[in-house]
Amino acid sequence: MAPELLYAVLTLSGGLFSLGLLGLLLRRNLLLAFLxxxxxxxAANLNFLAFSRYHNEPTGAVFVLFGICxxxxxxxxxxxxxxxxxxxxxxxxxxxxxxxxx
Amino acid sequence: MVSAILPLTLALPLLGAAxxxxxxxxxxxxxxxxxxxGGLATALVxxxxxxxxxxxxxxxxPLYFAFAADWLLVGEVPVPFRFQVDTLSLxxxxxxxxxxxxxxxxxxxxxxxxPGAWRYFAFLNxxxxxxxxxxxxxSLPVLFLGWxxxxxxxxxxxxFWFAExxxxxxxxxxxxxxxxxxxxxxxxxxxxxxxxxxFDMATLRSGVYPADMAAGVGLLLxxxxxxxxxxxxxxxxxxxxxxxxxxxxALIHAATMVTAGVYLLARMDFLYNTAPEVxxxxxGIAVATALLAGLIALAQYDIKKVLAYSTVSQxxxxxxxxxxGAYAVAIFxxxxxxxxxxxxxxxxxxxxxxTGTQDLRQMGGLRKAMPITGLTFWIGTLAIAGIPPLAGFxxxxxxxxAVFARGAAGQTLYYLYWISLLATAFLTALYMGRLTWLAFxxxxxxxxxxxxxxxxxxxxxLLLAAGSVVAGLAGLPALLGPSWIRERWxxxxxxxxxxxxLSHATEGLLMxxxxxxxxxxxxxxxxxxxxxxxxxxxxxxxxxxxxxTALQHALQVDRLYERVFVQPYFVLAxxxxxxxxSWVGRGAATLVGQALLRVGxxxxxxxxxxxxxxxxxxxxxxxxxxxxxxxx
Numbered sequence: 001m002a003p004e005l006l007y008a009v010l011t012l013s014g015g016l017f018s019l020g021l022l023g024l025l026l027r028r029n030l031l032l033a034f035l036x037x038x039x040x041x042x043a044a045n046l047n048f049l050a051f052s053r054y055h056n057e058p059t060g061a062v063f064v065l066f067g068i069c070x071x072x073x074x075x076x077x078x079x080x081x082x083x084x085x086x087x088x089x090x091x092x093x094x095x096x097x098x099x100x101x102x
Numbered sequence: 103m104v105s106a107i108l109p110l111t112l113a114l115p116l117l118g119a120a121x122x123x124x125x126x127x128x129x130x131x132x133x134x135x136x137x138x139x140g141g142l143a144t145a146l147v148x149x150x151x152x153x154x155x156x157x158x159x160x161x162x163x164p165l166y167f168a169f170a171a172d173w174l175l176v177g178e179v180p181v182p183f184r185f186q187v188d189t190l191s192l193x194x195x196x197x198x199x200x201x202x203x204x205x206x207x208x209x210x211x212x213x214x215x216x217p218g219a220w221r222y223f224a225f226l227n228x229x230x231x232x233x234x235x236x237x238x239x240x241s242l243p244v245l246f247l248g249w250x251x252x253x254x255x256x257x258x259x260x261x262f263w264f265a266e267x268x269x270x271x272x273x274x275x276x277x278x279x280x281x282x283x284x285x286x287x288x289x290x291x292x293x294x295x296x297x298x299x300x301f302d303m304a305t306l307r308s309g310v311y312p313a314d315m316a317a318g319v320g321l322l323l324x325x326x327x328x329x330x331x332x333x334x335x336x337x338x339x340x341x342x343x344x345x346x347x348x349x350x351x352a353l354i355h356a357a358t359m360v361t362a363g364v365y366l367l368a369r370m371d372f373l374y375n376t377a378p379e380v381x382x383x384x385x386g387i388a389v390a391t392a393l394l395a396g397l398i399a400l401a402q403y404d405i406k407k408v409l410a411y412s413t414v415s416q417x418x419x420x421x422x423x424x425x426x427g428a429y430a431v432a433i434f435x436x437x438x439x440x441x442x443x444x445x446x447x448x449x450x451x452x453x454x455x456x457t458g459t460q461d462l463r464q465m466g467g468l469r470k471a472m473p474i475t476g477l478t479f480w481i482g483t484l485a486i487a488g489i490p491p492l493a494g495f496x497x498x499x500x501x502x503x504a505v506f507a508r509g510a511a512g513q514t515l516y517y518l519y520w521i522s523l524l525a526t527a528f529l530t531a532l533y534m535g536r537l538t539w540l541a542f543x544x545x546x547x548x549x550x551x552x553x554x555x556x557x558x559x560x561x562x563x564l565l566l567a568a569g570s571v572v573a574g575l576a577g578l579p580a581l582l583g584p585s586w587i588r589e590r591w592x593x594x595x596x597x598x599x600x601x602x603x604l605s606h607a608t609e610g611l612l613m614x615x616x617x618x619x620x621x622x623x624x625x626x627x628x629x630x631x632x633x634x635x636x637x638x639x640x641x642x643x644x645x646x647x648x649x650x651t652a653l654q655h656a657l658q659v660d661r662l663y664e665r666v667f668v669q670p671y672f673v674l675a676x677x678x679x680x681x682x683x684s685w686v687g688r689g690a691a692t693l694v695g696q697a698l699l700r701v702g703x704x705x706x707x708x709x710x711x712x713x714x715x716x717x718x719x720x721x722x723x724x725x726x727x728x729x730x731x732x733x734x
Contacts, residue, residue, distance in 0.1 A: 024717055033713070094713050 001053045009050040017043035030085060030092040034078050041071045105165045108157065108187060111150040111195070112238070115231035118146035123224030136219030140210035143223040147206050147230050151199035157187060158196060164188035164595070166240065174243060181301055186240035190595040193433065193587075194237040194365055197440045201357040202230045204562040208448050209349040211558035212455060222262060222347065229255035233358035237365055241301040242291045245366070249287060249330065252359050253280040259354075260346040272345035279339040283329015287366070290322035307372050317377035323370055324384055331363025332414050333421060334391045338660055340414055344406040348451030351406060355413040356444035361436045364420045368429040368596055375427070375599050382515060385425020385505070389522040392418025394657070396529035400536065401643075401653035404460045405450045408537050411656075412486065413443060415526060419501050422523055426516065427599025428504035430592040434577040435501060437587070438493035441573050442485040445566035449479040452559055453541060456552040463636060464548040465541040471552040474560045476542045478567040483538045485570040487531035488620040496574030498527060499616050500588075503579065506612060507601045528619040535627025536639075544635040581609045 016039055023036030045064045052060025086092055122143060126133050157165065168184040175181070187195070206226060213219040232255055236248025254277075261273025295301060298309045311319075327333065332340035340360070344351060354360060367374065367384070374381055392415045399411035416439050423432035452475040453468060454460055469476030485492035488499070502523055509516035546552065554560070577587040580603065584590070588598075604612070630638040643650045652658070710716070 021721065025714055097713065
């Protein structure tokens with residue numbers, strides 16, 4: 001894999017990561033924040049794959065499998081939580097979710 | 103063979119104290135058996151006496167015994183529980199267990215009615231044990247252990263009837279004043295260790311010390327002795343120590359406690375032989391104490407107070423002998439004094455037992471009602487006054503001769519000491535005569551009819567009286583033959599500073615002078631108080647005026663100490679209490695508390711409860727971490 005391609009992929013994953021972070025910080029909705037976290041995870045996965053190919057080293061690719069697995073588990077728990085919160089509060093805005101505040 | 107059973111001498115009194123004390127604590131039913139417990143305590147002490155007597159009879163050379171485990175490790179130097187039975191410590195041990203045993207026996211009768219007798223006998227046994235540890239110790243830390251043990255026991259026994267506040271205060275005073283002196287012993291011990299690297303008696307003794315160091319340590323140890331042995335400036339606790347039961351006073355004054363200081367100085371004779379100028383200080387303080395206490399004793403009405411001041415005065419005599427470098431003579435006076443002072447105190451206890459008062463003005467004519475007490479008390483009086491051939495005469499005469507000889511050796515200051523001691527000897531005869539005539543002669547002035555004490559109390563009196571008559575023969579003056587105690591017995595363990603020997607004519611003259619003074623003092627007392635009783639007392643008080651009042655209040659020394667030391671201490675304590683209690687305590691504590699509260703409130707605001715804010719923290723912290731790892 002050529003270095004140019006690596007740079008391009010890294011730029012792409014950087015962009016994805018920034019988008020995810022921005023979404024996480026700016027969105028006021030639990031579900032959308034959750035989607036943003038998925039973006040972050042995938043940016044990280046992309047990085048792993050890119051370096052794995054660049055170094056001809058399978059470890060990174062294996063790690064991605066773990067990552068995907070983690071994302072799946074996270075989706076199950078996270079979405080479950082979202083549903084529970086929505087049922088309890090009838091709303092998914094962060095502003096209302098402050099029961100644990102001091 | 104004897105050395106194998108010697109550890110028992112320490113074990114028996116300790117065992118008695120533990121058995122009686124813990125037994126009484128655990129089994130309240132046992133407490134009612136005061137007579138039985140007293141008998142047990144007495145038997146144990148007398149058994150220890152028998153063992154010491156066996157050691158005495160078969161004595162050849164110093165014996166040592168030690169307990170298996172070491173006590174301390176000071177750096178590399180171990181301090182074993184090792185004990186030494188040489189001629190000096192054996193003599194002291196015989197006094198402690200012999201006189202102490204008689205006092206135990208007497209106490210059975212004296213404490214019969216007291217519900218706290220079990221406690222009393224436990225402490226009495228412990229007292230004897232502590233004193234034995236003190237005199238038998240082969241190293242200074244073990245000696246210090248006994249020294250402190252004696253102090254603690256005296257605290258418990260002086261404050262035995264602690265329900266009355268005055269008694270508790272007297273106990274506290276005795277303990278605290280002793281503690282002040284203890285500081286001297288501790289400092290002296292450390293100094294010696296720093297110089298010699300050992301605590302062991304034999305090692306310390308064989309050392310060669312620079313004169314100024316020996317003087318420093320000597321002064322420190324003497325300061326310790328002024329506490330324990332009631333000399334100026336720390337003597338004021340002893341008259342107050344009367345608060346305890348009378349046999350305790352006998353024990354403190356005769357067999358244990360106050361003789362510890364004399365013993366310590368005699369044991370450390372090598373220091374004083376190196377530093378003769380310290381001996382001058384010791385002698386000066388001793389004769390001043392003797393004279394002062396003799397004067398105060400003259401104006402007291404409490405029978406026990408008179409005897410207490412007389413002890414202070416007699417201790418002054420002992421330290422005067424130390425001051426003359428005649429250590430064995432000091433121990434000789436300890437020996438004879440133990441008999442007649444125990445006798446006098448036990449006799450006064452018998453009187454108090456019979457009349458229920460300690461006030462001389464409420465007594466009089468007691469000899470008729472209490473013939474044995476009266477007779478033995480008279481013997482004690484004659485002995486302490488120094489009438490030959492009773493015990494006090496020999497030892498007092500030896501002290502006077504030693505001090506005089508030191509003066510004749512060119513240290514003219516000692517002539518002054520000698521004159522002062524002569525005056526004190528006269529005073530001794532006078533105040534003891536006054537006491538005895540007021541209490542035992544004339545007609546009875548009290549209200550409760552007196553009665554003779556039971557045999558358990560009179561037998562010790564008779565034995566002590568016999569001792570007071572013959573004990574002096576242990577130390578004959580050079581005129582009459584070799585002094586056994588000085589030249590045969592103690593010579594192996596005590597190095598006296600050489601004194602010029604006086605000619606027989608001078609010695610005879612000195613002896614005649616001291617006898618004349620003793621007889622004169624007694625005759626004057628008889629003329630004043632024997633003829634006119636209390637009327638003479640009133641007459642004397644009127645004629646002496648304010649001096650009499652001042653002496654009666656012991657020259658207000660207690661008040662002086664109260665003003666100079668106690669009050670400023672309280673003021674200082676108050677000041678610090680205000681400083682730390684109110685200002686620093688409340689101020690600083692409030693400040694810290696408030697500050698923590700504020701910080702807490704500020705930090706609590708960071709917890710917004712709004713998830714995006716936490717994310718900002720997370721991202722911010724991540725960025726900071728990156729910056730830190732990358733650029734710093």
